[in-house]
Amino acid sequence: MPPGITIAADAPELSAANTGFMLICSALVMLMTPGLAFFYGGMVRVKSTLNMLMMSFISLGIVTILWVLYGFSVAFGTDHGSLFGWEGDYVGLSGLGINQLWDGYTIPVYVFAVFQLMFAVITPALISGALADRVKFTAWALFVALWATIVYFPVAHWVWGTGGWAFELGVIDFAGGTAVHINAGAAALGVILVIGKRVGFKKDPMRPHSLPLVMLGAALLWFGWFGFNAGSWLGNDDGVGALMFVNTQVATAAAMLAWLIYEKLRHGACTTLGAASGAVAGLVAITPAGGSCSPLGAIAIGAIAGVLCAMAVGLKFRFGYDDSLDVVGVHLVGGIAGSILVGFFATGGGQSKAQGLFYGGGLDQLWKQLAGVGAVLAYSLIASAVLALLIDKTIGMRVSEDDEVAGIDQVEHAETAYDFSGAGGGRAPRTTVPAPGEDGAQTTAQVQRNKKVDA
Amino acid sequence: MKLITAVVKPHRLDEIKEALQAFGVHGLTVTEASGYGRQRGHTEVYRGAEYTVDLVPKIRIEVLVDDDDAEQLIEVVVKAARTGKIGDGKVWSVPVDTAVRVRTGERGPDAL
Numbered sequence: 043m044p045p046g047i048t049i050a051a052d053a054p055e056l057s058a059a060n061t062g063f064m065l066i067c068s069a070l071v072m073l074m075t076p077g078l079a080f081f082y083g084g085m086v087r088v089k090s091t092l093n094m095l096m097m098s099f100i101s102l103g104i105v106t107i108l109w110v111l112y113g114f115s116v117a118f119g120t121d122h123g124s125l126f127g128w129e130g131d132y133v134g135l136s137g138l139g140i141n142q143l144w145d146g147y148t149i150p151v152y153v154f155a156v157f158q159l160m161f162a163v164i165t166p167a168l169i170s171g172a173l174a175d176r177v178k179f180t181a182w183a184l185f186v187a188l189w190a191t192i193v194y195f196p197v198a199h200w201v202w203g204t205g206g207w208a209f210e211l212g213v214i215d216f217a218g219g220t221a222v223h224i225n226a227g228a229a230a231l232g233v234i235l236v237i238g239k240r241v242g243f244k245k246d247p248m249r250p251h252s253l254p255l256v257m258l259g260a261a262l263l264w265f266g267w268f269g270f271n272a273g274s275w276l277g278n279d280d281g282v283g284a285l286m287f288v289n290t291q292v293a294t295a296a297a298m299l300a301w302l303i304y305e306k307l308r309h310g311a312c313t314t315l316g317a318a319s320g321a322v323a324g325l326v327a328i329t330p331a332g333g334s335c336s337p338l339g340a341i342a343i344g345a346i347a348g349v350l351c352a353m354a355v356g357l358k359f360r361f362g363y364d365d366s367l368d369v370v371g372v373h374l375v376g377g378i379a380g381s382i383l384v385g386f387f388a389t390g391g392g393q394s395k396a397q398g399l400f401y402g403g404g405l406d407q408l409w410k411q412l413a414g415v416g417a418v419l420a421y422s423l424i425a426s427a428v429l430a431l432l433i434d435k436t437i438g439m440r441v442s443e444d445d446e447v448a449g450i451d452q453v454e455h456a457e458t459a460y461d462f463s464g465a466g467g468g469r470a471p472r473t474t475v476p477a478p479g480e481d482g483a484q485t486t487a488q489v490q491r492n493k494k495v496d497a
Numbered sequence: 498m499k500l501i502t503a504v505v506k507p508h509r510l511d512e513i514k515e516a517l518q519a520f521g522v523h524g525l526t527v528t529e530a531s532g533y534g535r536q537r538g539h540t541e542v543y544r545g546a547e548y549t550v551d552l553v554p555k556i557r558i559e560v561l562v563d564d565d566d567a568e569q570l571i572e573v574v575v576k577a578a579r580t581g582k583i584g585d586g587k588v589w590s591v592p593v594d595t596a597v598r599v600r601t602g603e604r605g606p607d608a609l
Contacts (some may be wrong), residue, residue: 247548249541309542318543355544368544 053143056141057148060277061216064153070269071160075102075167077262081318082171084255085367087248089449091459097170097182104186105163110135113162116154116195121205126196145204147276151437155217158198165194165222169426171367175240176446179454181439185429188228192423197418213414214394214407216286217274219381220418227374228419230365232426232462237439239364241446248366253314260318260413267325271332281459282333282393285424289332290325297324300348308352316352319372323351326376331384333393339400343387347379377416385411498593498606499567503558503576504530505586510556516577520570521604522560522608530557536583556587561596 086094088203098123105113112133119129151182166186166317173182200206201213208220215221222314232345239408240248301320302312327347328340335343350413355371358364365371385408388398397403433439445453452458505513510527517525531552538551562570567590574588599609 130587249543251549296591305542305545307544309547311542313542313544316542352545359546 054143054146054148056143056150057277057279060148061150061153063278064149064157064273064276067269067273068153068160070156070159070266071164071273072102072266074160074263074266074270075099075164077259078167078171078292079259080255081259081263081322082174082367084257084259085171086174087449088462089451092451092455092457093179094170094174096179096455097173098167099188101163101167102181104183105166105190105477106159108187108190109155109159111365113123113190113195114158117158117162117169117198118155118203121199121203124205124207124210125200127199127203127205144276146433148279149276151248154276157276157465158202159446161218161222161270162190162194162198165218165226166190166229168223168369168373169230169233171234171265172234172365172369173237174366175450176440177237178441181433181437184437185233185433185439188429188433189426191235192429193229193422194221194225197225197422200418201414208414210412211413212394212396212407213410214334214384214388214396215330215381215414216333216393217271217329219326219377219384220414223326223329223373223377223424224381224415224418227370227372227377228422229426230369231363231374233430234363234365234426236430238435240366241363241443243364244359250315253318256315256318260321264321264325267294267329269301269346271329275333275347285337285392286332288337289328289335289340292337293328293340294321294324294333294345296341296344297321297327297348297351300345301352303394304349304352309387311407313448319355319368320348320352323347323372323376326351326373327380330377330381331387334384334389334396335387335392336389339387339389343380343383346383347376350379351376374419378419381411381415382408385409448496498596498609499562499564499590500593501560501562501567501570501574501588503574503586503588504532504555505558505574505588506580506584507554507556509578509580510558510583513558513574513577516573517560517570520566520573522562522570524560526559528557528559530555534584534587553584561593561609563609602608 075098079095083094083100084090114135115129115132116126119127119132121127133457135152138151140150140152142151143149143311166189168184192410198221202209203217213220240465262325267290268287271290272283275283275286298317298320301316301323305316306312324344324347327343331343332340351372354375355368359373384398386398386400388394388403388407389401390397396407398407399405429441441450450451503513531554533551533553538549538553541550545551560570571588571590579585595604596608597604
């Protein structure tokens, strides 16, 4: 988030335009989480589709409640030691007036809180892609709650909160390269190092079951990302949001093309999954950088990230860690690429006056970016691995091997994504109950239900 | 009686059906099948990971015929199924002891 740009003499007033714009941006960012669910859901096998969708969707429930209760306070409350915040009025969002403005801006605190909430929701959901097919749903829900509390809320404070150490140091993270993508990617790596590989990793075929779902998810992500990125200036008064919107589009396009070209040269085909993955890699990489680079710089950042991520997704086979859907390869690598490239491509004419290496700024911004990347990566990796270990030792992180092979959807959710049943597949639920007197009296609700069924 | 079984490319089904009707066959059974012969399968790439798909989609057509018609019918099916490209499939026949029409109880050639 940008530092306060107004001076005391011209205290900001509520802007209907900015408030409306930010509410729409918040809704766009919300849509990214179900978009992510489809992006991931299409990439898994048929038997784990619902679990994959649910791992993202549950974050909308858990993190929303935690955010209102204390998350917003920890992330954006008054600073304590540059590490976390706390503000009594933010607890339960209870001490706020509906017209009370976010400090230094023209939008209400409620609007800022809800916009930031959507970031907090999607970040843990991003991690789930690495854990496909094998994690107990309750263990995952607990992990989301703990991870948001111990990792996301403080890291958001470091990077965006006034007084946070990275913010004060001058690390540029426009919309979440470190706080969201490196954070989630490193967490994914930490957790999979603890819980281990899927049964049959590198032996059984694990082809995506629905590439159209993947494309739908990627398209929703791309669309929602305009809110994620262009909204991160918290208003529309000076063109930085518009620059960010343009950069988001061009970097994503460049990354998609770069991934496809790499694939065509390396594997002989331009794949659908490659197009979707390349687009997401571009979106990830431009997230920290788009407020400070030019559109030509955005093309370069997108293209570099596209190629790097396309190369990185194969690492799991080489090193033998099972990052099911390449959260490390796309989000961690893409986030690192974008965050570091800020140190090269920052023009000094966008969100910040800082200039990168290519624009005469020397190494100053570059080392700040490296410090931000390294700290978030290390903290998230270690804290997430410890959390996973704790949960694994208590309630257990993984489903049994038999259940994993049979399919996690049936075991954890008592459902299956698609009805492929042929002869003898499934029986109709019992729709009638014994008449009163035969087998006890019916309740009123039973009678009404039966009437509906009969009708 | 003979049971003629043909495992062929799915897109030849209409031609084979028409040829069989022209020959005077009254009924047949079609099943979706998968398999491979000498052509093997194909390769798919997902984020650089290559998967070999061995089994390719086929259809399996089964027809019961009188012994006298069997050879000629095999020729009819082979001609209709042939594209000349690899993966055209196989046709074979096996002897059948008994056939019964369920509705009437007729047996043997009368049941065809």
